[in-house]
Amino acid sequence: MTKELLKGNIAFAEAAVRAGVDAYFGYPITPQTEALEYLSHRMPALGRAFVQAESELGAINMVYGAACTGRRTMTSSSSPGVSLMMEGLSYIAGTEIPMVLVDVMRGGPGLGNIAPAQSDYKHIVHGGGHGDYYPIVLAPANIQETIDLTYGAFELAEKYRSIVVILIDGSIGQMMEPAELPPMKPRKKQFPEWATDGCEGRPARFLTSISLDPPKQEITNLRILKRWQEARANEVICKEYFMEDARYAVVGFGTAGRVALSAVRTARAEGIPVGLVRPVSLHPFPEEVMKRLSKTLDGMLVVEMNNGQMLDDVLVYTKESLPISFIGRPGGVIPMAEEIYSSIQQLVNNPPPIGSSPRDRWFAKVCKEKGL
Amino acid sequence: MQTEIIIAGFGGQGVLFAGQLLAYTAMEEGLDVTWYPSYGPEMRGGTANCTVIIADEEIGAPMVSRPTACIAMNLPSLDKYENMVKPDGVLIVDSSMVDRPLKREDIKSVAIPGSKLAEELGNKRMSNMILLGALIANLPAVISLEAFERSLKEHLPERHMHLLEANLTALEKGATFIAV
Amino acid sequence: METTLNRNETIVYQRPASFRPAPTHYCPGCTHGIAHRLLAEVVDEMGIRENTIGVASVGCSVFTYHYFNFDFTQAPHGRAPAMATGIKRTLPERFVLTYQGDGDLASIGMGEITGAAARGENITVIFINNAIYGMTGGQMAPTTLPGQKTSSSQDGRDVKTAGYPIRTSEMLATLDGAAYVVRRSLHSPKEIRRAKKAVRMAFETQARGLGFSMVELLSSCPTNWGYEANDALTWIEENMVPYYPLGDFKVHPALADVKI
Numbered sequence: 176m177t178k179e180l181l182k183g184n185i186a187f188a189e190a191a192v193r194a195g196v197d198a199y200f201g202y203p204i205t206p207q208t209e210a211l212e213y214l215s216h217r218m219p220a221l222g223r224a225f226v227q228a229e230s231e232l233g234a235i236n237m238v239y240g241a242a243c244t245g246r247r248t249m250t251s252s253s254s255p256g257v258s259l260m261m262e263g264l265s266y267i268a269g270t271e272i273p274m275v276l277v278d279v280m281r282g283g284p285g286l287g288n289i290a291p292a293q294s295d296y297k298h299i300v301h302g303g304g305h306g307d308y309y310p311i312v313l314a315p316a317n318i319q320e321t322i323d324l325t326y327g328a329f330e331l332a333e334k335y336r337s338i339v340v341i342l343i344d345g346s347i348g349q350m351m352e353p354a355e356l357p358p359m360k361p362r363k364k365q366f367p368e369w370a371t372d373g374c375e376g377r378p379a380r381f382l383t384s385i386s387l388d389p390p391k392q393e394i395t396n397l398r399i400l401k402r403w404q405e406a407r408a409n410e411v412i413c414k415e416y417f418m419e420d421a422r423y424a425v426v427g428f429g430t431a432g433r434v435a436l437s438a439v440r441t442a443r444a445e446g447i448p449v450g451l452v453r454p455v456s457l458h459p460f461p462e463e464v465m466k467r468l469s470k471t472l473d474g475m476l477v478v479e480m481n482n483g484q485m486l487d488d489v490l491v492y493t494k495e496s497l498p499i500s501f502i503g504r505p506g507g508v509i510p511m512a513e514e515i516y517s518s519i520q521q522l523v524n525n526p527p528p529i530g531s532s533p534r535d536r537w538f539a540k541v542c543k544e545k546g547l
Numbered sequence: 548m549q550t551e552i553i554i555a556g557f558g559g560q561g562v563l564f565a566g567q568l569l570a571y572t573a574m575e576e577g578l579d580v581t582w583y584p585s586y587g588p589e590m591r592g593g594t595a596n597c598t599v600i601i602a603d604e605e606i607g608a609p610m611v612s613r614p615t616a617c618i619a620m621n622l623p624s625l626d627k628y629e630n631m632v633k634p635d636g637v638l639i640v641d642s643s644m645v646d647r648p649l650k651r652e653d654i655k656s657v658a659i660p661g662s663k664l665a666e667e668l669g670n671k672r673m674s675n676m677i678l679l680g681a682l683i684a685n686l687p688a689v690i691s692l693e694a695f696e697r698s699l700k701e702h703l704p705e706r707h708m709h710l711l712e713a714n715l716t717a718l719e720k721g722a723t724f725i726a727v
Numbered sequence: 728m729e730t731t732l733n734r735n736e737t738i739v740y741q742r743p744a745s746f747r748p749a750p751t752h753y754c755p756g757c758t759h760g761i762a763h764r765l766l767a768e769v770v771d772e773m774g775i776r777e778n779t780i781g782v783a784s785v786g787c788s789v790f791t792y793h794y795f796n797f798d799f800t801q802a803p804h805g806r807a808p809a810m811a812t813g814i815k816r817t818l819p820e821r822f823v824l825t826y827q828g829d830g831d832l833a834s835i836g837m838g839e840i841t842g843a844a845a846r847g848e849n850i851t852v853i854f855i856n857n858a859i860y861g862m863t864g865g866q867m868a869p870t871t872l873p874g875q876k877t878s879s880s881q882d883g884r885d886v887k888t889a890g891y892p893i894r895t896s897e898m899l900a901t902l903d904g905a906a907y908v909v910r911r912s913l914h915s916p917k918e919i920r921r922a923k924k925a926v927r928m929a930f931e932t933q934a935r936g937l938g939f940s941m942v943e944l945l946s947s948c949p950t951n952w953g954y955e956a957n958d959a960l961t962w963i964e965e966n967m968v969p970y971y972p973l974g975d976f977k978v979h980p981a982l983a984d985v986k987i
Binding site: 178180205206289317345346349350351352353430433434435436437438439440509511512513 | 571583607609610
Binding site: 234 | 845
């Protein structure tokens with residue numbers, strides 16, 4: 176297989192096609208619209224369903240309908256659009272049916288801007304919609320990973336009857352890199368025993384998220400949690416770079432993670448024993464990795480393109496038992512490798528006291544720098 | 548080993564496509580490459596730039612504050628990027644779009660009247676090829692002119708294929724401008 | 728349904744196969760049951776029970792799926808036409824219907840119903856208009872008549888602050904994607920018979936792939952209106968019909984030859 180130079184938005188769209196997606200519904204929003212444009216001709220050419228919906232509300236509920244038929248279904252959007260989809264996502268989770276969402280994050284809150292950001296970590300990873308539910312959230316950092324994770328997302332969603340979110344940012348959506356596309360999977364011909372696709376030769380079925388009897392709803396929520404516990408045990412992905420002999424680790428996902436890779440390389444060249452830990456599955460979070468590192472390392476630096484949303488999870492699993500620093504660039508700003516490198520130097524030369532709030536220290540510094 | 552190239556100019560000058568051609572060439576040479584564009588709400592006429600990072604290992608940051616090389620196709624781009632180029636780096640400027648002398652002494656600067664030369668070659672829009680020719684010639688360790696020409700033949704859009712020869716001429720013309 | 732016949736006995740009336748033997752949760756005198764029955768009969772008569780998927784909405788009809796013996800899903804408030812779109816586009820050979828009330832369809836779901844109609848989505852919508860929010864306890868709906876008293880318009884709907892009712896069928900009929908849009912009423916046996924024909928015609932529209940079809944049914948809500956069952960039917964006739972005239976607002980020319 177040869178590599179092609181692929182743009183992120185096209186890459187995940189084609190990866191979904193090759194994974195056998197039967198239906199795509201979406202609404203234009205920068206910086207992910209190329210996916211919608213691409214699928215608007217690619218899907219009909221293959222005899223598959225495509226609709227440009229009247230809104231993200233429309234799109235997610237078209238996904239809901241199509242997912243009820245047991246067919247492979249997806250949508251993609253960007254932060255403000257995903258906020259609109261939260262209603263449908265909660266209903267889909269409550270109905271316990273699989274779907275795939277690609278969120279190409281941009282700067283927020285509000286209309287914000289169209290620049291790359293990691294603004295949606297909390298509302299994607301920790302729910303967003305109402306009720307107890309647990310999406311599987313995967314955060315690739317380059318085009319090849321975006322393809323590979325999207326390609327596997329449908330089976331993952333089906334295995335756990337869960338929402339799978341591919342969480343990337345505008346830079347991954349817009350960039351081009353050489354990557355290999357996987358082979359075209361045949362479309363599914365067998366459909367699950369819960370699918371409402373016409374009751375020919377079998378008893379009628381219904382799918383709903385309503386359960387007026389609280390003890391029944393309680394069982395539903397516990398069943399959702401049970402599947403989640405299985406995913407938590409089996410689906411963790413975390414990449415480590417230069418960690419064999421590392422005394423320090425930078426922790427960052429997606430684009431923040433790959434920028435940190437450049438900083439780590441610079442630090443290594445200067446003889447600093449630092450590595451990079453890049454969570455690829457944000458949910459399930461690499462809890463065990465964090466626990467292990469918190470016992471063995473001398474310090475940790477968390478890097479994000481937000482005000483420290485994943486940071487809170489890192490703090491939970493490390494129990495703040497080692498010096499931890501944070502550097503964030505919110506609002507659509509990509510951090511530069513130099514600023515991460517200088518934070519690594521700070522951490523090593525001047526480790527903060529254990530248990531002192533990494534966000535507070537970072538914010539105090541930012542306030543001074545920006546005159547806030 | 549990593550090389551970072553920023554190409555910047557007005558929308559419509561072929562900035563993004565020039566960067567894509569570099570990316571194709573690097574890919575076809577078996578290198579890792581990341582092409583990252585500025586993307587904005589403007590569809591036409593605004594400023595445009597892209598960063599192309601070529602490396603022999605997994606690429607980290609998609610954007611850099613100190614690029615190895617820069618092509619500036621207009622004055623705002625020159626003003627923005629001239630100071631950012633790494634010492635000993637390369638700066639290629641379309642001097643027919645810029646009305647001031649270049650300042651840096653510690654980099655290889657090449658001023659080429661790209662738009663004017665392209666017009667003489669029959670199409671003003673080929674100035675990007677002239678400047679690319681100069682860039683490649685001044686970064687000999689990264690990609691070769693031959694490799695670039697191969698990928699140009701491969702990736703020039705069908706509707707522009709009749710301009711292939713003219714593009715190759717423009718490229719070679721640009722390659723004669725070597726920084727002293 | 729299994730029935731043992733004695734000699735000389737013939738069945739003149741029985742539960743349609745598309746109906747489940749489920750006790751009703753609707754209030755006494757409510758016309759939802761009649762609308763359900765008409766739908767089940769039409770699905771039976773067309774022989775499409777195993778080939779039909781319904782989408783229930785939010786409101787009193789949230790449990791619609793409970794009564795029908797074919798596949799059903801249940802949408803978030805107002806989003807049934809979007810869900811139906813997702814199903815129909817994925818399984819174009821199936822009949823897909825939504826069953827929505829006026830709060831669901833004409834208030835929170837106006838975007839989705841308009842989008843579906845404009846796209847000419849080949850689905851059938853059964854639209855129950857009873858001029859009030861039933862399930863939440865009788866609040867003002869987009870269809871509440873001027874001066875009509877509800878729990879959130881206790882002195883009667885004041886058009887100065889609450890605006891005017893929406894004549895949804897007339898509005899949707901302006902869209903080129905709409906193939907069959909009519910209004911009927913459930914207040915008398917004669918109107919019920921006419922309503923059933925319209926439901927059938929809506930499904931015939933879908934069977935022919937002509938586009939969006941909707942039957943608006945003027946319905947009663949005795950509980951929230953505060954009337955006896957019969958008085959509620961009279962109230963439909965005397966108050967709703969004048970504001971919401973019965974009639975055909977859009978009939979695709981290809982339906983001209985369809986005799987029901």
